[in-house]
Amino acid sequence: MIRINLLAGPRARKGVRPQWDVRAELALGVGLIVLTLGACFYYSVMLDQEIEARQAEKQDKQRQVAVLKEKVKQVEDFEKRKKLLEDKNRIIEQLEKARFGPVRVLDYVSRSLEPLKLWLVRLTIKGNTVEVEGRALTNDDVVEFVNSLRQTDYFSSILLRESRAATEGKVNVYQFRLDLTLKG
DSSP states (O other): OOOOOOSOOOOOOTTOOOHHHHHHHHHHHHHHHHHHHHHHHHHHHHHHHHHHHHHHHHHHHHHHHHHHHHHHHHHHHHHHHHHHHHHHHHHHHHHHHHHHHHHHHHHHHHHHHTTSSEEEEEEEEETTEEEEEEEESSHHHHHHHHHHHHHSSSEEEEEEEEEEEEEETTEEEEEEEEEEEEOO
16 A cells, blocks of 8 residues: 655755755865965966076076177277277388388489589478479579479479579579479
């Protein structure tokens, strides 16, 4: 025979959850907190490692910058010394040219004087210009002197500025002035 129980059994209270649900939720919450703390710790460790790597990279770059600054300083010192040496060489070359310039001028002028009856009173060299002042016994000697200077290839232009008759101590002479331009 079938029995049907029509009497109400023990009633469950409303709003109270079963015990196993609370434990599962508590375990799940603690698990999530532990997992979150673990993830935060891992992220913190990763950030610390990245900061250390960046600091090491920064120190390496600073060392490289210091080395490059030293090299730049060496290059600047080298360039200064090079410029100083170039200046010295340029001065030496100018002195060499200046040393031989007046000697050559005097040589060419003296070669042009030899058979003539004239003498020089003043010879001035200013850059590429030579001013010659002298005396001759005849005007033909002055003309011959100018023609002799023109035959040399050392002067680019020869200009007779003045030729006039004068008297020096009872002797009739011709005073002359020439402007000569040296070839560059």
